[in-house]
Structure formats: structure tokens, C-alpha cells
Amino acid sequence: MTHRVVMVAGDGIGPEVAAAARHVLDATGVDLEWMDRPAGASALEHHGSLLPEGTLDAIRDCRVALKGPITTPVGTGFRSVNVALRQDLDLFAAVRPARSLPGVPTRHDGVDLVVVRENTEDLYQGIEFERGSEEARALRVRLRDLGGFEVREDAGVTLKPISVSGTQRIVRFAFEYARANRRTKVTVGHKAGVMRYSDGLFLETARADARGYPDVAWEEIQVDHLSARLVQRPSDFDVLLLPNLYGDILSDLCAGLVGGLGLIPGANIGWEYAVFEPVHGSAPDIAGTGIANPIAMILSGAMLLRHVGELDAAARVEGAVDAVLREGSVRTGDLGGTSTTTEMADAIASAVDGA
Numbered sequence: 513m514t515h516r517v518v519m520v521a522g523d524g525i526g527p528e529v530a531a532a533a534r535h536v537l538d539a540t541g542v543d544l545e546w547m548d549r550p551a552g553a554s555a556l557e558h559h560g561s562l563l564p565e566g567t568l569d570a571i572r573d574c575r576v577a578l579k580g581p582i583t584t585p586v587g588t589g590f591r592s593v594n595v596a597l598r599q600d601l602d603l604f605a606a607v608r609p610a611r612s613l614p615g616v617p618t619r620h621d622g623v624d625l626v627v628v629r630e631n632t633e634d635l636y637q638g639i640e641f642e643r644g645s646e647e648a649r650a651l652r653v654r655l656r657d658l659g660g661f662e663v664r665e666d667a668g669v670t671l672k673p674i675s676v677s678g679t680q681r682i683v684r685f686a687f688e689y690a691r692a693n694r695r696t697k698v699t700v701g702h703k704a705g706v707m708r709y710s711d712g713l714f715l716e717t718a719r720a721d722a723r724g725y726p727d728v729a730w731e732e733i734q735v736d737h738l739s740a741r742l743v744q745r746p747s748d749f750d751v752l753l754l755p756n757l758y759g760d761i762l763s764d765l766c767a768g769l770v771g772g773l774g775l776i777p778g779a780n781i782g783w784e785y786a787v788f789e790p791v792h793g794s795a796p797d798i799a800g801t802g803i804a805n806p807i808a809m810i811l812s813g814a815m816l817l818r819h820v821g822e823l824d825a826a827a828r829v830e831g832a833v834d835a836v837l838r839e840g841s842v843r844t845g846d847l848g849g850t851s852t853t854t855e856m857a858d859a860i861a862s863a864v865d866g867a
């Protein structure tokens with residue numbers, strides 16, 4: 513069976529790791545028909561848009577995409593492409609597994625956890641009021657009228673909406689994911705004591721829905737305390753269920769626990785579409801030098817293969833990554849070696865071939 517997959521190479525190191533991942537996935541022998549589509553800085557230059565409608569249409573058509581990182585211009589008024597993609601395709605669940613990898617020395621062994629992050633609401637929904645704008649002024653006046661809330665005149669404002677319906681679907685997703693992947697515990701991170709009507713609602717909704725999954729253990733923990741516990745004893749955790757912002761931050765923390773951003777894959781999943789991408793960004797500091805670690809992108813590709821039903825090929829890619837890391841002679845700079853992106857991809861593709 514042919515699988516049509518949109519490839520969005522992205523910015524910075526994106527094209528380098530995208531080429532590496534394509535090489536490895538093609539080595540599995542699975543029939544993948546790649547549809548290259550632009551997004552990010554190069555799309556803006558050539559198509560006048562950071563996220564051309566044609567790219568969204570292609571993903572709607574193929575239903576799955578593998579995506580490299582995209583640079584988010586800071587403070588320019590552009591909506592983040594990543595946020596737009598997740599919202600426009602309603603990719604409400606981000607799944608980011610972090611597991612200890614062979615041959616990658618870290619502080620803790622035996623880490624095997626998965627961050628399930630709500631992907632569409634919270635402070636990342638994009639409801640923002642620029643300091644000094646007419647809208648910010650009107651909002652200030654309205655807030656004073658509504659509840660006597662005083663917002664300083666020189667403040668910018670970002671809103672944090674969290675809904676029952678948005679929470680229910682991510683909670684159910686987390687529990688179904690736990691069941692399907694033989695995981696035994698879901699831990700929710702929150703700050704419900706301080707943000708009663710957003711985090712509080714997330715916690716209450718999650719707690720109520722958790723009762724429908726008596727076979728999976730349930731745990732509640734304040735997100736600041738959770739951060740400390742993760743650094744001290746990450747093996748205490750299994751599935752972490754988090755609102756958008758905390759999920760973003762803690763998935764990088766989890767990446768750090770198992771050896772760094774170059775290793776951690778991710779998926780953005782909705783009812784209809786799924787976009788797979790590494791947790792790392794476009795790494796402008798090393799872009800174009802050919803030294804980026806392609807493993808996060810390759811493992812994102814393995815998640816894609818599993819999603820489209822190619823379970824054996826997915827397992828072979830993951831096994832090949834483990835084999836190359838365990839053997840240890842091919843390592844990129846972030847893992848203490850001197851190998852290039854291409855050398856790493858070639859080694860993993862050969863291991864897939866030989867598997």
C-alpha cells in the first residue's frame with residue numbers, strides 16, 4: 513500500500529534533518545509517496561505566506577505530515593506557524609515520548625515517560641493585546657468595569673482560556689493512549705490553587721473523567737512540584753497530562769533528562785489529521801553546518817509509520833536508532849561525537865536495512 517505523506521522541511525536545520533529522516537524511512541521499504549510543501553521563512557519569501565493554504569490543503573488531503581522545525585519571528589506580529597497549524601487542523605493532542613536511549617549517558621537510567629499536552633488552548637491560543645494598542649486600552653477599561661481588575665497602562669496581555677470540552681478530549685486521549693500503550697499511570701500537572709478558573713477547571717474536568725478509567729492509576733500534582741520531582745526521580749512518572757504551556761516547557765525538560773533536544777520525537781494529533789515533528793526548534797546556531805542530530809526527526813518518522821499502521825517498519829527504525837547509539841562510533845556533536853547529520857542518517861538507514 514502506498515502512503516502519501518506531506519513533508520514540510522521547515523527552517524534552519526529543518527531541511528537537513530528532513531532529508532535524513534526521508535532517507536531512513538525510505539530504507540524501511542514502506543511505499544511512501546512524499547509531497548514536499550513549504551512553510552516558514554522560505555515559504556514567506558517565495559509564496560508570501562508563512563503557512564501557504566496549499567500546504568494546509570495537502571495535509572488535509574494526505575492526512576499525515578512529517579514536519580521540520582519552523583522559526584517563529586519574535587515580536588513581529590506574525591502568528592506562530594506551529595500554533596496556526598495546530599489550530600487550523602485541530603491537532604489537539606501533542607504526544608512527546610522521552611525514554612532513556614542506549615549509549616547516551618544521562619543522570620537517570622530507566623526514564624520512559626510520555627508527555628500528553630493539550631495543544632489548542634491556554635496561553636498559546638493566541639489571544640493577545642499589544643501594549644499601548646487601542647484594543648489593550650479597551651480591554652483595561654472593560655476589566656475594570658467587570659471586576660475592578662487593574663491592569664497597568666504599559667502592560668501587554670495574553671489570555672488563558674481553558675474549556676471543559678477542550679479538556680475532556682485531551683484527558684480521554686491521554687487515558688486511551690495509556691491503555692493502548694500498556695501504560696499504568698496518568699499524572700496531571702496543574703496550578704489550580706492560583707488559576708482557579710482555568711487550571712482549576714482543567715483539574716476538575718480531568719479528575720471527573722479519570723473515574724471512567726479505573727484500570728489506569730491517577731495522580732494530581734502542582735506543576736512546579738512536578739518539575740522538581742521530574743528532575744529528581746523521573747522514573748516515578750509514566751504519562752504526564754498537561755495543559756498547553758506546561759506541556760511545552762516540561763517536554764523540553766524531559767528531553768533534557770534523556771540526552772537533549774536532538775533525540776525527542778513528537779506528534780500532533782487530531783481526530784482527522786496528524787503532523788509529526790521533533791520537539792526541537794530550527795537551531796539557527798548550527799543551521800547549514802551539517803552537524804544537527806537527525807534522530808528526533810527520524811523517531812518522529814517512526815511515530816508516523818506506526819500511526820499509518822506500519823508497525824513493523826516503525827519498530828525497525830526505532831531498533832536501528834538504538835543499535836547505532838549502542839554501538840557508539842557514529843555520534844553527532846550534541847552526543848559528544850563528530851559525525852555529521854548525513855553520516856548519522858546513513859548509519860541508521862544501514863541498520864534498518866540490515867534489521
Ligand code: NAD
Nearest residue numbers: 581582583584773774791792793794795797798804805846
Ligand atoms: P532550538 O531547539 O532550536 O535550539 C536550542 C538548542 O538546542 C540550540 O543550541 C540548538 O543548536 C540545539 N539543538 C536543537 N535541535 C538540535 C539537533 N537536532 N541537533 C543538535 N542540536 C540541536 O530552540 P530555540 O533556539 O529556542 O529556537 C529556535 C527557533 O525555533 C525559534 O524561532 C523557535 O520559535 C523555533 N522553534 C520551533 C519549533 C517547531 O517548529 N516545532 C519548536 C521549538 C522552537
